[in-house]
Amino acid sequence: MKSDCPVCKVKGSMELKTKIEEIPYFGEVMESTVICEECGFKHSDVICLEAKKPVKYTLKIGKDKMNKRVVKSQSSTITIPELGLKVEPGPQSQGFVSNIEGILDRFKKAVETALSWSEDEESKSNANRILEDLEEIRTGHKQATLILEDPFGHSLIEDKDAVKSELSSDDMKELKTGFITFEKE
Ligand SMILES: [Zn+2]
Known part of the structure; x- marks a missing residue:
């Protein structure tokens, strides 16, 4: 095709x-x-x-979780709150099957791109700090929380320690779905 x-x-x-x-x-x-x-x-x-319910997965990530499988659909949001990192759905967002290490790698590339474009010292040092943190998580010197939220339920973290919960309607309001929504006054 x-x-x-x-x-x-x-x-x-x-x-x-x-x-x-x-x-x-x-x-x-x-x-x-x-x-x-x-x-x-x-x-x-x-x-x-298959039709799925909205889901939220929360997992403490460290060296031992690097090979855990992750399904990320185009409509999902990934957050690492400790690092202040968030990827939201948008026209450029992609869905993929990967693992935790692959997710950290994508964050790393995004931060490196931001670093190459940034000109002020504060955002440069912030980006460098995030890159160090990502490396420390990967090598087992640090832990962080990975949150995967999907209003269409097409995403998954495949690990027994991943806490699966249903998204509340308040959570849903906070999420971008890639569609235009109108808030009532
Ligand atoms: Zn082309």
């Missing part, structure tokens, strides 16, 4: 690849990726075909 690239506009340059994974107690998840042969633009998402 071929489609046109939204970045370089070359017709028929985007190729769709799909992979289906069976995840215990969760069901089948389809990971789809489109890649442009011309410019390398890539976008991925995970699709879960």
Whole structure:
């Protein structure tokens, strides 16, 4: 299946690849990726075909959790409160199947990008501190909390220590779903 690239506009340059994974107690998840042969633009998402309830997972992360599987859908929000890090859904957000280490790696790349763009000293030192913290979590010198919230329930942290709870309607109001919502006065 071929489609046109939204970045370089070359017709028929985007190729769709799909992979289906069976995840215990969760069901089948389809990971789809489109890649442009011309410019390398890539976008991925995970699709879960069953209807699910809104979920929230909370897990203390450290060295022993690095290989735990994470399914992150396009509609989910990931927060590490101790580090002040948050990824919210938006037009650029992607879904993927990865592990805790992969999540930390994505945060690291995002912070490094922010660091390369920032000019004032305060945000530079803040970014460097976050990078140090991420490395300390990865190497087992520090623990932090990872929160994964998904109003469509398509996300998962696969670990016995991950605390699963239902999202309250107050939690839901705080989350961005990628859709436009209107608040009543
Ligand atoms: Zn392209």
